[in-house]
Amino acid sequence: xxxxxxxxxxxxxxxxxxxxxxxxxxxxxxxxxxxxxxxxxxxxxxxxxxxxxxxxxxxxxxxxxxxxxxxxxxxxxxxxxxxxxxxxxxxxxxxxxxxxxxxxxxxxxxxxxxxxxxxxxxxxxxxxxxxxxxxxxxxxxxxxxxxxxxxxxxxxxxxxxxxxxxxxxxxxxxxxxxxxxxxxxxxxxxxxxxxxxxxxxxxxxxxxxxxxxxxxxxxxxxxxxxxxxxxxxxxxxxxxxxxxxxxxxxxxxxxxxxxxxxxxxxxxxxxxxxxxxxxxxxxxxxxxxxxxxxxxxxxxxxxxxxxxxxxxxxxxxxxxxxxxxxxxxxxxxxxxxxxxxxxxxxxxxxxxxxxxxxxxxxxxxxxxxxxxxxxxxxxxxxxxxxxxxxxxxxxxxxxxxxxxxxxxxxxxxxxxxxxxxxxxxxxxxxxxxxxxxxxxxxxxxxxxxxxxxxxxxxxxxxxxxxxxxxxxxxxxxxxxxxxxxxxxxxxxxxxxxxxxxxxxxx
Numbered sequence: 456x457x458x459x460x461x462x463x464x465x466x467x468x469x470x471x472x473x474x475x476x477x478x479x480x481x482x483x484x485x486x487x488x489x490x491x492x493x494x495x496x497x498x499x500x501x502x503x504x505x506x507x508x509x510x511x512x513x514x515x516x517x518x519x520x521x522x523x524x525x526x527x528x529x530x531x532x533x534x535x536x537x538x539x540x541x542x543x544x545x546x547x548x549x550x551x552x553x554x555x556x557x558x559x560x561x562x563x564x565x566x567x568x569x570x571x572x573x574x575x576x577x578x579x580x581x582x583x584x585x586x587x588x589x590x591x592x593x594x595x596x597x598x599x600x601x602x603x604x605x606x607x608x609x610x611x612x613x614x615x616x617x618x619x620x621x622x623x624x625x626x627x628x629x630x631x632x633x634x635x636x637x638x639x640x641x642x643x644x645x646x647x648x649x650x651x652x653x654x655x656x657x658x659x660x661x662x663x664x665x666x667x668x669x670x671x672x673x674x675x676x677x678x679x680x681x682x683x684x685x686x687x688x689x690x691x692x693x694x695x696x697x698x699x700x701x702x703x704x705x706x707x708x709x710x711x712x713x714x715x716x717x718x719x720x721x722x723x724x725x726x727x728x729x730x731x732x733x734x735x736x737x738x739x740x741x742x743x744x745x746x747x748x749x750x751x752x753x754x755x756x757x758x759x760x761x762x763x764x765x766x767x768x769x770x771x772x773x774x775x776x777x778x779x780x781x782x783x784x785x786x787x788x789x790x791x792x793x794x795x796x797x798x799x800x801x802x803x804x805x806x807x808x809x810x811x812x813x814x815x816x817x818x819x820x821x822x823x824x825x826x827x828x829x830x831x832x833x834x835x836x837x838x839x840x841x842x843x844x845x846x847x848x849x850x851x852x853x854x855x856x857x858x859x860x861x862x863x864x865x866x867x868x869x870x871x872x873x874x875x876x877x878x879x880x881x882x883x884x885x886x887x888x889x890x891x892x893x894x895x896x897x898x899x900x901x902x903x904x905x906x907x908x909x910x911x912x913x914x915x916x917x918x919x920x921x922x923x924x925x926x927x928x929x930x931x932x933x934x935x936x937x938x939x940x941x942x943x944x945x946x947x948x949x950x951x952x953x954x955x956x957x958x959x960x961x
Contacts, residue, residue, distance in 0.1 A: 504684045512676025516669040523665040536645045539599035540627060543643045546575045546603055547629045550641055554633060561607055561639065564614050571614040575600045599643070606640040618644045690719045694726050706734035739907075746909030746924065750790055754783040793925040797908065797932065807850040807936060811960055814854065814886055815845040815879055821858040822877060825866070833871030834892075839878035845886045848960040849937045857933045860926040861953055865892040869950055876948065885939075885956045892950035897943070905943045906931040 553574045557563040564571055604615035604626070618626060626642040693710050700708040709727050713720035761780055764770040822836060829836050847854075865875045873893030880887055897905065904910045909924035927943075934941040939957040946952035 504688065505680050508680035508683065509677050512680065513673050516672045516676070519672075520665055520669040523662075532646050535599075539602065539643055539645070542599045543603065543627065543629055543641065546600065547631060547641050549574055549576060550605065550639075551631050551633060554631065554638060559633060559638070561605075561613050564605070568614055571605070572600070575603065602644040602646075604642040604644065606642065608636075608638055610640070613639070615642075616644055618642070687719070690723060694722060697726065697730075701730055701733065706730055706737055743908060747794070750909070750924070751787070754786045754790075757783045790925075793929060796929050797925060807853060809848055809850050809937075811846050812849050812851045812854060813844040814847045814888065814957065815840045815843075817851065817854055818858060818877060818879055818888065821855055821862065825859070825862045828866050829862075829875065832866045832869070833873070834866065834869055835874040837874060837876040839876070841880060845879055845881060846960040847886055847937070847957045849957065853933050853936070857930050857955070860930050861890050861955075864926055864953075865890065865951075868892075868895070870894055873950070874948065881959060884959050886959055888955040888957075890953045890955075891946040891948050893946075894949040896945055896949055897951050899945070902943050902945075906941070 553563075553570075554561065564574070602616050604618055605613045607613055622644050623642070626644050628640050628642045630637050631639040631641055690710070690713060697708045697710045708730060710723050712723040712727065758780060761770070761776060761783070765772050765776060770776055818840060819838065822838060826836070862875070869875065869892045875893075876889075876891045878889045901910075906927045908928045931941055934955055934957070937957055939955060941956075942954050944952045944954070
């Protein structure tokens with residue numbers, strides 16, 4: 456029982472001593488000992504691309520060099536052996552003639568071995584000998600005749616290269632036949648490796664050429680890789696730097712757009728479009744916050760003043776004061792309700808219970824409900840509705856809200872003594888509703904922004920009307936939810952022309 460603790464206690468100091476003696480600790484020991492982990496170097500995109508292109512080129516050049524080395528070594532030795540075989544055929548003719556000239560016997564070579572070299576010379580005139588040397592030059596230069604061996608009919612060596620037993624098994628032999636009898640054998644020991652001599656010089660020269668070309672290819676690849684990475688990644692670096700500025704809140708940053716229609720040019724254009732969109736959204740956000748704070752501050756300021764006046768006794772809490780307070784609360788309630796409607800519309804959370812609705816009848820009912828309101832604003836109402844139904848598939852409550860906001864907009868901003876004209880008809884596959892009022896009108900520069908939140912036209916269509924500036928935005932969301940379209944153009948009557956198009960229900 457006591458042996459285990461004692462052994463562990465003994466082992467602990469030994470491990471500590473090993474670590475302190477300068478021997479590098481293992482990774483697990485470093486993790487246990489709390490040594491700081493060295494961060495690995497991180498290469499940027501330029502270095503990675505350069506390394507990829509350069510290493511690929513270097514690998515190709517190295518593979519080419521190794522392949523050339525192996526292929527040249529194998530083919531060159533094969534070529535030398537083929538040349539030696541051709542020389543073997545010429546030597547067999549000379550050796551056969553020497554055998555005949557010396558009494559059909561090999562004794563002359565046994566007695567005078569120095570005749571062996573002379574016997575291997577081809578028996579041709581000098582002019583033909585020069586042609587043979589030109590044709591079989593490599594065989595002469597590489598000393599093919601020094602690897603010839605002459606055997607008699609009993610396979611005993613007479614003259615030539617003293618081949619070993621292993622070399623004799625791979626030797627290339629040609630029979631020497633005289634008068635139909637095999638009187639001997641002429642053997643060639645093939646080359647197995649490049650040996651010093653002319654062939655070695657040729658081989659070295661070829662290999663030097665291969666490695667010089669390979670080194671030049673690697674250097675060229677390095678230069679091309681450096682140029683390509685710098686040229687291709689320059690726009691990417693600019694976009695990356697601009698992205699950092701964009702993330703820091705500088706939405707005015709732009710990058711130079713490249714020419715053409717390649718990926719880099721599209722990247723620059725897309726980035727500029729993204730920056731422009733973010734800049735517009737940021738401007739709209741700030742404008743929205745300024746507008747909403749202004750809209751909330753006005754009724755809250757009135758409420759605060761009214762309550763202070765009542766608290767100080769300046770104003771009595773009578774029915775008129777309560778009506779004033781109730782009116783400001785109603786303004787706040789309408790503003791909050793409109794904001795809630797828009798927030799639900801933006802996230803697709805507005806509830807729609809769609810069914811077949813006669814839009815013509817709905818226009819008549821809504822306009823009738825606004826009769827007193829129009830009369831109080833001094834406006835005349837003109838209705839031009841067909842007798843046949845105008846069926847659309849939609850939410851009756853939301854469509855009534857749409858028409859009510861449009862009528863309220865005309866009542867609020869049209870000068871007294873004017874008129875409001877409402878017409879509806881079927882045009883193709885659409886039900887078209889036109890609302891036109893009289894002066895004042897809206898300038899062409901303001902028409903594209905009428906459906907933005909809190910946007911109002913300066914002048915007569917201003918905050919003096921008391922609206923929240925969200926009515927037309929809500930109208931646009933309702934029309935889009937019904938797969939329709941709403942537009943604003945100048946009216947021939949001098950005011951604003953609102954057109955609503957909704958799909959006809961079959």
